[in-house]
Amino acid sequence: MSLGTLYIREGSGRKTAPLAIIKALNLDVKVVTNPDEDPEFKKNFPLSKIPAFVGADGFALHELIAISYYLAGLSEDGSKLIGKTLKERADILRWISFANSDLWGSLREIILPLVGRLPYTPETHAAAIAASARFVDYFEAHLENKSYIVGDHATVADYVTVGLLEVAFKTIWDKEFLSKHKGIKNWFDTVINEKPLSEIYETPYKYRDEALKYTPK
Ligand SMILES: N[C@@H](CCC(=O)N[C@@H](CS)C(=O)NCC(=O)O)C(=O)O
Structure with a gap:
């Protein structure tokens, strides 16, 4: 049923x-x-x-x-997927909350103006990139030498974060960004190419050569 x-x-x-x-x-x-x-x-x-x-x-x-x-x-x-011990559950929840609030909240301020869903100015665009770098760099540092966000296999923390960051990968995160963020790139590659995410996205994932640019309508 x-x-x-x-x-x-x-x-x-x-x-x-x-x-x-x-x-x-x-x-x-x-x-x-x-x-x-x-x-x-x-x-x-x-x-x-x-x-x-x-x-x-x-x-x-x-x-x-x-x-x-x-x-x-x-x-x-x-x-x-959500942790066996209290500490695992809290750790997974921590990263899910971080991805769904600070990380995605800062990235959407870069992406939405580029796709015409928020007003765009060069100044607000530069400020949004600078503001998101704080969270992106923190996440990058966490992923140094790690394949998964928490522990040794994919959890809901990875699923939530891949879902939100894939929107950045398909719009603003180009090959230059990836060359400077190897932790994020290696983690994303690992998780998206495994089941079940490989059944949700087209894999191997095609990264953008260049970030989307603002084009006035
Ligand atoms: N706080 C909510 C946010 C949900 C949300 O904003 N969903 C978006 C899609 S990602 C939506 O449905 N937007 C349509 C709308 O705002 O009308 C959550 O974490 O689930």
Whole structure:
């Protein structure tokens, strides 16, 4: 019997972790990729944000982190993805929260103006790059000599972070950036080329030669 319905939108970096958990744990969850046409989505989620999840019992949840932990908890094997000990669970949660707030929050200020979703000026663009460097450099330092964010295998921390950072890889992180951020590049290569992420993205991943440039409309 289906455990429930996951609502996502294809272009979103926040679709990745719930999808990866469903695949990794072989959960019987229906996935809806056009939520705006679904009356159940509109009824349960007035904010209209994804990801969103409704269980077979009617339990309705939004927020990427909450959904990820709930889905992982639906299987006994889920602890390998969200941590077995209290310290592991806290560490994984720390990196998920960092990626979903500081890291992505700073990167979106660079990316959204370039794709026409926020106003662009050269000054705000330069300031956004400088502000994000603090978080990107911190993440890069963490990944030095590591294949995974926490421990020796992929966890929800990797799934959430790959989903969000893939948006940077497909827009602003070009080969020059990658040559200066080898920890991030090696980690991303490792995780995205493994199942289940290799089933969600086209792999081997094609990196951009050059970052997207602002073109006035
Ligand atoms: N705090 C929420 C943010 C969710 C969110 O902003 N989702 C975006 C896609 S990544 C969305 O649905 N945006 C559509 C909108 O704001 O109307 C979470 O972490 O899940």
